Amino acid sequence: MRGFRVELQQLSKRFGQVEALRELSLDIRPGELVALLGPSGCGKTTALLLISGIYRPSAGRILFDNRPVEHLHPKDRDIGMVFQSYALYPHMTLRENIAFPLRLKRLGAKEVRERVERVATLLGIAELLERRPAEVSGGQQQRAALARALVKEPGLLLLDEPLSNLDARVRLQARTEIRRLQLQLGVTTILVTHDQAEALAMADRIAVLAGGRLQQYDVPEALYRRPANTFVAHFIGDPPMNLYRGQFTPEGLVGEVRWPLPSGGRPPFLGEGFLGIRPEDLTVVPAEAPEGIRGRVLLREALGREVLLTLALEGGGQVRALVPGGAPYRPGDVVGVRYAIEALHFFDPEGRRVGNGDAPVRGT
Amino acid sequence: MRGFWVRLFFLGPAGVLVLLFFLLPVVLTLFLSLTDLSTVTFSQPRVVGLANYLELLRDPSFPLILKNTLKYVALTLAFNVFMGLFLALSTNLLPDRLGEAFRALWLLPRITASVVYVLIWQGIAATAPYGLLSQVTGVSVNWIQQYPWAAVILANGFVGASFGMLLFSAAIKAIPTELFWAAAVDGAGIKATVRYVVLPLLRWPILFVTTYQTLSLLTSFEYILLLTDGGPGFYTTEVWALYAYHLAFSNYYGNARFGLGAAMAAILVLVGLLVSLLYLRLFNFRHLLEVPRIEVE
Amino acid sequence: MMPRTRFWPLLAFGLFVLSLPLLAGYLWLLVSAFSFQVHGLKPMGGLTLEHWRFLLEPIGQRPPIGRVLLNSFVYALGVAFLVVLASSMAAYALSRLAFRGRGFYLGLVLVLHAFPAVSLLIGIFYVLQLLGLFDTLAGVILVQASLFLPLGIWLMKGFFDAIPWDLERAALVDGASRWIFFLRIALPLVRPGLFALGTFVFIAAWGEFILPYTLIVSSRAWTLALYLQSLLGAVDLADYGLVAAVGLFYLLPVLVLFLVGQRFLLTIYGGGVKG
Numbered sequence: 001m002r003g004f005r006v007e008l009q010q011l012s013k014r015f016g017q018v019e020a021l022r023e024l025s026l027d028i029r030p031g032e033l034v035a036l037l038g039p040s041g042c043g044k045t046t047a048l049l050l051i052s053g054i055y056r057p058s059a060g061r062i063l064f065d066n067r068p069v070e071h072l073h074p075k076d077r078d079i080g081m082v083f084q085s086y087a088l089y090p091h092m093t094l095r096e097n098i099a100f101p102l103r104l105k106r107l108g109a110k111e112v113r114e115r116v117e118r119v120a121t122l123l124g125i126a127e128l129l130e131r132r133p134a135e136v137s138g139g140q141q142q143r144a145a146l147a148r149a150l151v152k153e154p155g156l157l158l159l160d161e162p163l164s165n166l167d168a169r170v171r172l173q174a175r176t177e178i179r180r181l182q183l184q185l186g187v188t189t190i191l192v193t194h195d196q197a198e199a200l201a202m203a204d205r206i207a208v209l210a211g212g213r214l215q216q217y218d219v220p221e222a223l224y225r226r227p228a229n230t231f232v233a234h235f236i237g238d239p240p241m242n243l244y245r246g247q248f249t250p251e252g253l254v255g256e257v258r259w260p261l262p263s264g265g266r267p268p269f270l271g272e273g274f275l276g277i278r279p280e281d282l283t284v285v286p287a288e289a290p291e292g293i294r295g296r297v298l299l300r301e302a303l304g305r306e307v308l309l310t311l312a313l314e315g316g317g318q319v320r321a322l323v324p325g326g327a328p329y330r331p332g333d334v335v336g337v338r339y340a341i342e343a344l345h346f347f348d349p350e351g352r353r354v355g356n357g358d359a360p361v362r363g364t
Numbered sequence: 365m366r367g368f369w370v371r372l373f374f375l376g377p378a379g380v381l382v383l384l385f386f387l388l389p390v391v392l393t394l395f396l397s398l399t400d401l402s403t404v405t406f407s408q409p410r411v412v413g414l415a416n417y418l419e420l421l422r423d424p425s426f427p428l429i430l431k432n433t434l435k436y437v438a439l440t441l442a443f444n445v446f447m448g449l450f451l452a453l454s455t456n457l458l459p460d461r462l463g464e465a466f467r468a469l470w471l472l473p474r475i476t477a478s479v480v481y482v483l484i485w486q487g488i489a490a491t492a493p494y495g496l497l498s499q500v501t502g503v504s505v506n507w508i509q510q511y512p513w514a515a516v517i518l519a520n521g522f523v524g525a526s527f528g529m530l531l532f533s534a535a536i537k538a539i540p541t542e543l544f545w546a547a548a549v550d551g552a553g554i555k556a557t558v559r560y561v562v563l564p565l566l567r568w569p570i571l572f573v574t575t576y577q578t579l580s581l582l583t584s585f586e587y588i589l590l591l592t593d594g595g596p597g598f599y600t601t602e603v604w605a606l607y608a609y610h611l612a613f614s615n616y617y618g619n620a621r622f623g624l625g626a627a628m629a630a631i632l633v634l635v636g637l638l639v640s641l642l643y644l645r646l647f648n649f650r651h652l653l654e655v656p657r658i659e660v661e
Numbered sequence: 662m663m664p665r666t667r668f669w670p671l672l673a674f675g676l677f678v679l680s681l682p683l684l685a686g687y688l689w690l691l692v693s694a695f696s697f698q699v700h701g702l703k704p705m706g707g708l709t710l711e712h713w714r715f716l717l718e719p720i721g722q723r724p725p726i727g728r729v730l731l732n733s734f735v736y737a738l739g740v741a742f743l744v745v746l747a748s749s750m751a752a753y754a755l756s757r758l759a760f761r762g763r764g765f766y767l768g769l770v771l772v773l774h775a776f777p778a779v780s781l782l783i784g785i786f787y788v789l790q791l792l793g794l795f796d797t798l799a800g801v802i803l804v805q806a807s808l809f810l811p812l813g814i815w816l817m818k819g820f821f822d823a824i825p826w827d828l829e830r831a832a833l834v835d836g837a838s839r840w841i842f843f844l845r846i847a848l849p850l851v852r853p854g855l856f857a858l859g860t861f862v863f864i865a866a867w868g869e870f871i872l873p874y875t876l877i878v879s880s881r882a883w884t885l886a887l888y889l890q891s892l893l894g895a896v897d898l899a900d901y902g903l904v905a906a907v908g909l910f911y912l913l914p915v916l917v918l919f920l921v922g923q924r925f926l927l928t929i930y931g932g933g934v935k936g
Contacts, residue, residue: 049830052830052834053660053833053834054657054658054659054660054830054833054834055659056659056660073660073833074660074830074833074834075833075834075835075836075837075838079834080834081830081831081834083827083830083831084827085825085827086827087825087827087828087830087831088831089828089832089846090850091846091849091850100832100835100837101835101836104835104836104837104841105836145831148831148835149834152836367758367760370758370839370840371754371758371760373750373840374750374751374753374754374758374843375750375751375754375755375766376750377746377747377750377751378747378748378750378751378810378814379751381743381747381803381806381807381810382773382807382810384788384792384803384807385781385785385788385803385804385807385808386773386781386807386808386810388784388788389781389783389784389785389787389788390781390784391784392783392784392787392788393780393781393783393784396783396784396787451676453663454672454675454676455676456663457663457665457666457669457672458669458672458673458676459665459669462673466676466680468919469680469683469684470680470683471919472683472687473683475864475868475915475919476868476912476915477867477868477869477870477885477886477889477911477912477915478868478870478871478886479868479870479886479889479890479893479908479911480690480868480889480908480911480912482893483690483889483893483904483905483908484686484687484689484690484908485686486893487686487689487690487693487699487901487905488682488685488686488689490901492700493700493701494698494699494700494701494901495701496685496689496701496702499700499701500701522682522683536663539663544663544664548664554664554666554668557663557664562663583780586870586871589871590870590890590893605780608780608783609782609875612782612783612786613782613786613875622783622786622787625783626783626784629780629781629782629783629784632780633780633781636780637772640771640772641772644768644771644772656756656757656758656759656763657826657830658757658759658826658829658830658833659759660833
């Protein structure tokens with residue numbers, strides 16, 4: 001199987017007065033898995049429906065391998081699609097479901113049979129072919145939907161929140177399987193999801209969308225370490241980054257919180273802006289230790305491997321810090337918080353990133 | 365372009381039928397009402413403007429017909445709605461199977477062919493020794509001839525009540541059980557529950573049934589035709605729709621007067637249109653218009 | 662689900678009493694069809710099958726029952742088939758296809774639905790004359806079907822509305838056209854609706870009187886309704902047995918259909934008219 005190169009050029013869609021998607025431009029390499037990530041209503045599903053041909057664009061172009069396809073009917077685009085609800089035809093067996101696209105192409109019965117069984121075996125549902133969708137589990141339905149999408153060996157695979165209907169346990173497994181399958185087949189894939197962990201785990205590159213606009217398009221690490229704006233900074237990473245609005249003075253940030261910079265540190269600019277630091281980049285130390293911001297523990301959430309502490313800072317405001325599982329701090333304790341200046345993220349008043357430095361991955 | 369043919373294909377059959385047998389007749393009825401078309405003038409009708417309408421207004425039986433129509437609609441409507449409500453409420457208070465059995469029984473008149481239904485009425489209402497009613501009450505009369513209005517209203521009512529019964533019943537079944545539990549906890553007995561929980565929730569269905577059946581009764585005449593044919597005597601139970609039908613199709617006068625009948629029908633058509641539009645407004649048409657989520661054909 | 666009340670047996674009894682006239686009526690029909698004479702509900706002079714002679718020989722100048730029965734059957738079946746076909750296609754378009762003026766057509770269907778179709782008889786009469794279909798079974802079938810379309814479209818639209826959009830999108834991506842989706846996926850999914858509509862229309866058309874009465878003149882095209890009605894006027898009270906027998910005969914198929922398909926029909930009657 002080969003994969004298309006997919007290009008979106010200034011793709012826009014409006015419904016009446018509402019602009020669901022604004023000038024989205026993306027370049028996706030053959031065989032790549034790109035995630036469209038964002039909260040609900042951000043336009044990612046709209047983008048997918050435009051790429052599949054179910055919606056017509058208000059403006060912009062879509063190219064598969066340099067061929068414009070925006071005027072083509074879905075059936076002529078050579079794509080496979082898996083919907084959030086799987087959309088299996090309830091009155092047909094799984095075999096008939098998977099065979100459907102091939103039947104429509106008027107392929108011979110023998111060839112249809114072979115291809116259906118091949119793809120079913122690939123997805124591990126070969127023994128379930130005679131069952132109806134209602135008679136198999138959610139995970140199996142999802143695999144059947146995938147089989148149906150892949151049986152015609154498309155150049156592009158579209159996945160609309162394929163994992164959100166699965167149980168948490170099954171989800172993790174499915175995540176790995178889909179990625180492995182995709183790499184094996186080499187089919188270009190576009191995945192829509194609102195789950196940032198999913199996107200980070202599966203995608204070669206991620207396009208973050210909000211309010212119909214592209215926020216950032218890059219590899220997962222770049223989104224994590226160099227978020228282009230406060231939206232991406234807050235959206236990526238779990239638990240989310242601590243973000244504060246305020247005024248940058250030579251000593252640090254004054255606003256929602258009083259955040260002094262460590263000695264020798266200076267903010268990249270003065271005046272209004274945002275400051276961000278990830279909970280995992282903070283170290284909690286006993287109050288007496290030097291070089292720390294003092295605070296009192298308000299909340300302790302045990303997450304197993306780690307502990308999430310919510311602290312009330314001495315100068316005002318709150319911060320969340322992620323500490324190793326055994327940390328002894330309890331609500332009411334007074335502690336110190338330490339961090340490296342490289343771990344700070346600075347944003348201008350419009351939320352855009354300032355400064356080029358890489359934030360370190362973890363800790364100081 | 366392709367979309368056009370797809371639409372035409374799907375809407376075609378229904379479209380043609382509706383055009384020929386709904387829209388065209390409406391136009392024709394309106395047009396014919398302005399002519400003097402009758403069996404006598406069939407090949408050479410003349411346009412007479414509003415002459416038919418004037419003739420109707422001057423017809424001495426006209427006020428009687430009007431009165432009959434209003435009486436018929438009002439009384440039958442009352443029966444339909446109240447009986448329908450009663451049936452729905454009571455059958456839903458019974459164990460499921462029993463309730464269903466009663467509802468099925470009351471559905472019988474509706475599914476029975478009108479001719480058979482009227483036949484049964486005639487059999488029961490006959491004079492002694494044949495008619496059950498005469499036997500039971502000891503009074504031997506033809507009950508239909510003797511009490512034509514009661515017969516007309518009840519005969520239509522038994523059929524009409526099932527409409528409300530079904531709609532109200534469906535609405536009652538849709539009430540979440542928790543509401544009843546909450547009412548019980550609050551201390552409501554069956555009467556209070558019906559009064560404060562069920563009836564308020566039935567307001568829309570009641571309104572719907574009332575408006576729908578008003579329209580339906582204004583234009584119905586089949587059972588009256590079969591039962592009394594507008595009699596006994598001269599126009600005792602003749603309603604508007606029946607009069608129009610008689611004018612156009614019966615041979616009372618030896619000359620079926622289509623133009624005149626059409627005038628009466630035209631008024632009915634206009635009333636029908638008005639009430640339908642009102643009723644569209646009332647029942648919030650917009651929320652039925654869900655937007656399609658596929659844009660290609 | 663309303664709660665049970667302690668007094669339900671009382672209520673049931675009350676309902677029973679109210680329903681007595683109904684029960685009496687149908688009982689009378691049954692008894693009369695098989696008795697020489699009936700006084701009240703009592704058969705006098707024993708039971709007989711003599712009234713059922715209409716099955717074997719024509720009554721007076723009327724056509725043989727076989728012909729009439731066939732006409733009724735063709736009529737009801739024809740109407741049902743036409744309505745189901747045209748309604749489902751139009752309903753699909755109104756429910757699932759995006760086009761300008763959709764709101765208008767939907768509104769039109771609603772208006773027609775609430776419309777007094779019977780008041781159009783005079784106009785319909787004229788149209789049939791123009792088309793040369795007056796006094797033909799085919800003509801009445803077309804008219805009857807048209808009058809049921811608003812209800813049919815209304816009902817089927819509800820069923821089509823319930824089909825998930827993703828299913829149709831998946832079919833389009835799989836390579837189906839709207840027509841293929843309609844035929845191979847949508848129709849099977851709305852099968853209960855099709856059956857309910859078909860059954861309802863069949864029953865209604867089977868019992869229809871006014872339309873055939875007005876639009877058919879020749880007795881060879883008579884349906885059972887007209888046949889029975891011709892007997893009603895012509896027969897003496899004492900001889901009602903014959904009429905009752907014909908009436909029972911006429912009623913039977915519907916009764917059977919009703920008992921068998923009861924659940925179905927209750928859904929369509931209840932949900933068929935959407936406010």
